[in-house]
Amino acid sequence: MPVTSVVKDPQTLSLTIHAEFPVKVSRLWDAYLDVRQIEKFWGPVEYPATFTRHDAAPGGRSNYHMRSPEGEEFHGFWEWNEVVEHKFFEVTDGFAHQDGTPNTDLPANRIVFTFDPTPEGTKLTITSTFDSAEDLEQVVAMGMIEGTRSAMSQIEQVLVDLRNYAENFSTDAQILSDTQVRITRLIRGTVEQVWQAHHDEQLMTRWMLGPEGWQMTGCTIAQEVGQTYRYWWEPQSAEAGTGFGFSGKLLESLPQSYELTSEQMIDTDYPATVNEMTLTPNQAGTLLTLLITYPDAQTHDMVLATGMVEGMEASYARLESAF
Known part of the structure; x- marks a missing residue:
């Protein structure tokens, strides 16, 4: 005891x-x-x-x-x-x-x-x-x-x-409830580096690419509360499908620690989500925590089934290589 x-x-x-x-x-x-x-x-x-x-x-x-x-x-x-x-x-x-x-x-x-x-x-x-x-x-x-x-x-x-x-540096998804999923990834880098990587448009287009074969072709970051953001990806091969993107608004920010945003998939009727990103210093690097709130369990099951976690892991691995 x-x-x-x-x-x-x-x-x-x-x-x-x-x-x-x-x-x-x-x-x-x-x-x-x-x-x-x-x-x-x-x-x-x-x-x-x-x-x-x-x-x-x-x-x-x-x-x-x-x-x-x-x-x-x-x-x-x-x-x-x-x-x-x-x-x-x-x-x-x-x-x-x-x-x-x-x-x-x-x-x-x-x-x-x-x-x-x-x-x-x-x-x-x-x-x-x-x-x-x-x-x-x-x-x-x-x-x-x-x-x-x-x-x-x-x-x-x-x-x-x-x-x-x-020692677990892989991206992990944990279902907390019918509406909430928590994504965690321990990143080899400082809080300042990880925060900057999420707020510098040139840096973001180099690492937030998703699975292999995709590229980020549009990136507008919300730097202040109330501003909107817009991200767009295109496949490098026509056989891979068509482009997609997300837009939303920055609702709350505590620099180098916490951000609250809304998110909507562009040109779809998919329900919007609320995303909370937290960065926590750790002796091994920076723990990134992303809490996603969906409208219901069916929606978060559908999104997770798309391979979202695997795509995020590929992006975070690229991010580490940029430090």
């Missing part, structure tokens, strides 16, 4: 959890920032978590829900306040409604995660601070201490598996 102590302090309105791990700070840090990892231990054993957003940068946000054995969902969020790499990060943590909006009927708190190197590995200190004694007592009565102990009991296995995740 990695938890060494839990201290409730009514004077400072805080709850502090101390834990120790036999791994270096960078490995434990990645476990918290990697969306594929944190959802394996953020919820108690019986209440596994799913993160639909996790952009770990000041001004960023995390949205998650935990599912009970009976199928009931409990939603929460983080608002990211400060991040000092491999030192600490601070978030505002709160309960949420199903649509992600804060549930103000339940208390929010400020959490600071501090990572300190030790001769044996890493000491993790998690300090939650509340607005009142009543708020502190309410979350304790709701089972916060027991739930945290249960959740953190899972981290050790996650840390064992982390090396496998760090």
Whole structure:
């Protein structure tokens, strides 16, 4: 059990959890920032978590829900306040409604995660601070201490598996629900390089080509919120079919961390999607996460069957070779 102590302090309105791990700070840090990892231990054993957003940068946000054995969902969020790499990060943590909006009927708190190197590995200190004694007592009565102990009991296995995740540079698709699919790819490059590659039209036409035999012949990038983008591809051989493209609007942006866009296939009546791209620094490179929200399960099954993931992998492989 990695938890060494839990201290409730009514004077400072805080709850502090101390834990120790036999791994270096960078490995434990990645476990918290990697969306594929944190959802394996953020919820108690019986209440596994799913993160639909996790952009770990000041001004960023995390949205998650935990599912009970009976199928009931409990939603929460983080608002990211400060991040000092491999030192600490601070978030505002709160309960949420199903649509992600804060549930103000339940208390929010400020959490600071501090990572300190030790001769044996890493000491993790998690300090939650509340607005009142009543708020502190309410979350304790709701089972916060027991739930945290249960959740953190899972981290050790996650840390064992982390090396496998760090070495997996292939594009992976995970169906999260009837409407959402999460695409992940660990890219050998810095966050700055990967962000630039998605915002420089000349660079994009060199790597976002899809499967072999196709080329990007049109590329207009939305650089500011409210602007529209348009991408178009043509086959190099007439036998490969006709061209296709996508257009949409940039709806939200947190530079070098997060973008929210709409997407519609040009000249078709296919339903539009909403895409959320997140870039997270990782000791092996940059984790690119793309959450795609479809109107229904039939649509995401149809799109995945087109070979989209294979085409994306071919493009990301080209991107790495450009660095």
